[in-house]
Amino acid sequence: MTARVLMVQGCTSDAGKSTVVAALCRWLARRGVRVAPFKPQNMALNAAVTVDGGEIGRAQAVQAQAAGVAPHTDFNPVLLKPNSDTGAQVIVHGHPVGNMDAVGYHAYKRVAMDAVLASHARLSEAYEAIVVEGAGSPAEVNLRDRDIANMGYAEAVDCPVVLVADIDRGGVFAHLVGTLAVLSPSERERIVGFVINRFRGDIALLQPGLDWLEEETGKPVLGVLPYMHGLVLEAEDALPRTHEARDGARLRVAVPAFPRISNHNDFDALRAHPDVECLFVGPGDAFPACDVIVLPGSKATRADLAWLRERGWDKAILRHVRYGGHVIGICGGFQMLGRAVHDPDGIEGAPGSTAGLGLLDMETTMGPRKQLRQVEGTLAESGASVSGYEIHCGVSSGPALARPMLLIGKHDGAMSDDGLVMGTYLHGLFDHPDALAALLAHMGVNNAAPLDIHALRDASIGRIADAIDQHLDTHRLAAWFGLDG
Template sequence: MTSDVSKTRFRSPTTLMIQGTTSDAGKSALVTALCRLFARQGYRIAPFKPQNMALNSAVAIDGGEIGRAQAVQAMAACIAPTTDMNPVLLKPNSDTGAQVIVHGQAVGNMNAKRYHYFKPELLTKVVEAHDRLVHQYDRVFVEGAGSAGEVNLREHDIANMGFAEAVDCPVILMADIDRGGVFAHLTGTVDVLSATEQKRIIGFIINRFRGDITLLEPGLKWLEERTGKPVLAVLPFLEEFHLEAEDGLSRGGNTGDSTRALQVVVPLVPRISNHTDLDPLRRHPEVAVRFCTSPNEAGEADLIILPGSKNTRADLAWLKSHGWEEHIARHLRYRGKVIGICGGFQMLGLAIDDPDGVEGTAGSSTGLGWLPLHTTLSSRKALARVKGAFIHDQTRCEGYEIHVGQSRATETIRRLIRCDDGHEDGMLSADNQIAGTYLHGIFDTPDALDSLLAWAGLRQREQYDYEKEREAQIDRISHALEQAWPSAINVFENIAQDTLLRRNR
């Protein structure tokens, strides 16, 4: 099912771009697998995504904010993430607008139309970031965004073929067969591309296939004859495969059942951000996690978690209008525990002021009132990687801050974390029932997770190492790719060598 794909000359032969026919086709996972596969062979590898729209983000080693998927891909490549790996990040704060982050720093909020005309300026910055990576690493694997076939977004495109054309790199087109209609997805996408864009596609990868491959082979042959492009690999559907989501909870957020020892409920606020904070709980064998839009769905719980939010005051209003304030008050009366993370922490306080309209309409909101803090939002965003220890039991913990605004205590309080740089983070209520922190990723390390689960009421615990499982899952998808596409390294090397040979003639 493969053919010689090294006959086309590319200006950027050390860069390979993965584009999809749809969102959630598996682009993030494939780039992650490629990073680990090549890194195991001794290559210096870097991931790259020109433009990412996601509310799950991370703090890079150089202090800026990037998409969470690129941070995980950097882990797969065994390197530290930098802002060059995701030079443009869009964080939606409404149905028509988003905060625009360039090289890790917010440059303002823009509606879709304004951003569309800003993209030509961004293309230069995107190409510069890519070129810096090319000079530092042997190979750069690029993840496209959404679908390559969005003809309405072709003008000024920096996320898919617009970028590939700008740097002149080869492209693999990927489709998810589990959705159905895979051949229509692939042929339809190819058909709406321009002739030059079609030419740079070196082949297809079909993702999430289950069943007998021989039943698929007639379709693969038809596809190759119809398009003149080889099918490079058919990746299997991996049961229970987990990789931190780039954005939504599209493949299900709830885990476990009522038999699990610790029951956790998370109000699914409309602008939830960094829900990957909760992945260690979702994967823990003794914890059940339920994301609920209504308290009527919640049932009894040991712990309620208020997650991060991209529009804290709007999500606070949503909580109140949907009956969560009364539900949480009842939960506390029955001695349940509550923890707020970032925006959720701010909601637990007395008030949130947004005098400059940083997250929406300027104004003030009354908080839930369970912690004595007053938050004022400002345009300056706090971005930091943090290490420290829980004050109540000295357990080491770490995470990262991504938030706007500062919170001040209105009375003497118990702090939750003493950070290594000397400052203290979060709060713990006098009755030990309510906690809050600005740190994302607080559940990731085994000891910190164990400490917080003990605080929440899980008495006999099986220690769970989420970071170890994440590494195992990265290796798993990498091995699956290697088995499905054993010639991956050779194919890519042939492209690079052929281009270099032609240059030297």
């Protein structure tokens, strides 16, 4: 069996590639097609742990959910996790191969392409269809040499490409025509159509532009997807663009937006909950009054801890606890709560040690072996079910761990005697409905409205798949994938 392949590329980052791929995966799965998502190269700090014990971008885990299959490292064979403005940890087939700067990684791309094509070959034999997501934009001509993320991959496997543009940004026709203009003739030829994303308004007013676009380029517009409000989907990497105050919220949660924040999807359940107002606090913001501070994961714990101190937010956190406020640390944020973080081998940056916030009696030492696992367990205090995954290099030790936050086969995390400070290595802490309700109750919100973030995400995937049926040329889609009508 050889899978049929369709690639979705975008005129810009955040044009909607991830969402369109997820929608197509669900659209195909509904028709009984065994389909796999695929992203040759992803650059993101939001990661997921796979069934084969590696890590991939969160977007590919969402797409796997849309396809009805378990996430696998072949879905995202190359993952780049930035740890500075010029360098990243390079992860191949789910496991780190080293830290590289941009020049070093460019030289490594020949090896990375071999990994991409190996994953593609395995998926092509195991599935009937592969829906591929590009990265950034194929118009980045400076990255054309040795490209593995967009047209370099498409040319190597000889697959058709759909080009997505975000009309909500403005300039959609210039984006599409300009992108075509900088492609090589063979690359331009493999573009089989356009999808315009996030349209608001009367389609009749847009139609003259669509007619012009088809005449100008000779390419069909496959459809115009509407701006869909209220979707609950995990962002690939970018933090939410806006924050809206929530009337009637009973709990205010503040999350410092570290420069190297990772897995900020940990807060999706809090952001979706009607009883909670959850806001990310950026570098230009004053630290707000709140009930709970949650320190998120970090790809560079010591550097982000220094960033906190530069803004005086360490003092704000300590003052918050003195006045009876709650603090929760997740992964790197948990490490920050201890007395010190040591990195003798320079795993996350320059070798050395950094004083922690001193809210828990423990220390953490970074090591070369990364812990990657899916886990299930209970909250130690309430016995509520909890599930998620661990992705971390550090090992924590100290008296604070004698009072764990979670019971997951072994004890995990720690909790202060007064219950105000707690931390864990578990990503997805708030995702299980039982754990969310218990944690909200611990923080003073009793009888909170029930919320199942997994169900909300799945319903959102269903909505965007419905939009494929309603707004795209499904006859062309069916023909590409060998389906009837």
